[in-house]
Amino acid sequence: MPRTKIELPHIENMSILDENGVVDKSLEPKIDADTLKTMYRYMLLARRTDERMLLMQRQGRQGTFPQSSGHEAISMGSIIHLKKSDWHVPAYRELAGMLYRGWPIETSLLYWNGFEEGARPPEGVNDLPVCVPIASQLLHAAGIGMAMNIRNDNGVVMTYFGDGASSEGDTHEAMNFASVYQAPVVFMCLNNQYAISVPIAKQMRCETIAQRAVSYGMPGIRVDGNDVLAVYQASLEAVDRARAGLGPTLVEGLTYRFTPHTTADDPKRYRSDAECDLWHKREPLARFKTYLGNKGIYSEKEFAALEEELDAVIKAAVKKSEELAQSEELTNPLAMFDNLYHDIPPYLQEQKDELKDHLASVKKKSAANQNPQKASAH
Ligand SMILES: Cc1ncc(C[n+]2csc(CCOP(=O)(O)OP(=O)(O)O)c2C)c(N)n1
Structure with missing residues (x-):
């Protein structure tokens, strides 16, 4: 038998809540009302903070920053599975997850205004700071996971990276080490289809990023990254595997960046209006809101009250960060x-x-x- 077929695992693609907010009942995860509310709350808080920061940047009150709008479902649908003692290793579009883990809004405002204090995780929060050197955070995550194994710690590490980062050497090293040492790492890829102006077709020939998991000997799955329920389900399975000592998993969420790469970028130079319009219709918050409304989790009045409450929280955080930025301690x-x-x-x-x-x-x-x-x- 000189030439035989090697059977390799297949890669699944999962979607549960479609762009109109219609749920596939056969796949719908069982999530209690409080958890659904928490997920929506932090997704909305991140979206409103992002929008507020953009206005402030245009007014000259905020430095250049990468917006997170559109990436909330991947961040929130996965981070929700972490215990306080687990570790969160973000890149820089995981505002929803960071707020949920306990980072005050003002730290984000300070960080993107150039204050190192904005990079300091709050006391007792097992998060690493925002990481701008692309893909380097994945090595940190693999290392933390390997350390957990050495210490017989039953924890999990959740780390995030983009499609551009997937082409970096660091990503290969991190995934290979994590797999060889069966480190409890969940690799969450935010595939927003562009690395600044470089479309994904110009940096890889394969159909998905998820399929690379096969070559590292770990499970991989692609999900609709704007569908918080699909992200929830795929990352739940990944966290369960990691906690059971079965090693890392790669979850790729297909999404889109609704904004420029950073506030210093002009995406009209490399993306068409038609493409942007198409993806705007698929954005994650509106469909989740429809789902929650249909389930009777929130009434229209309660949705409006929540928005008002969060806007007041953001307003107070802006005031606090501007006061801190003038304080003796920070200057x-x-x-x-x-x-x-x-x-x-x-x-x-x-x-x-x-x-x-x-x-x-x-x-x-x-x-x-x-x-x-x-x-x-x-
Ligand atoms: C090691 C390194 N190389 C280059 C850069 C410059 N840079 C900043 S963001 C970026 C693109 C990253 O794209 P992707 O990983 O898809 O993440 P996205 O910004 O789309 O979320 C690059 C090349 C960097 N920050 N770090």
């Missing part, structure tokens, strides 16, 4: 010496002292300029 340049070393080395201490003296003399000079009489009396 003190001496803080840059504080968090790199436990014991600051002598050469850095010297630089810190020099800067401290310099700041004191600048302060003295500006006080003297403001009050020349008092200064000359001394």
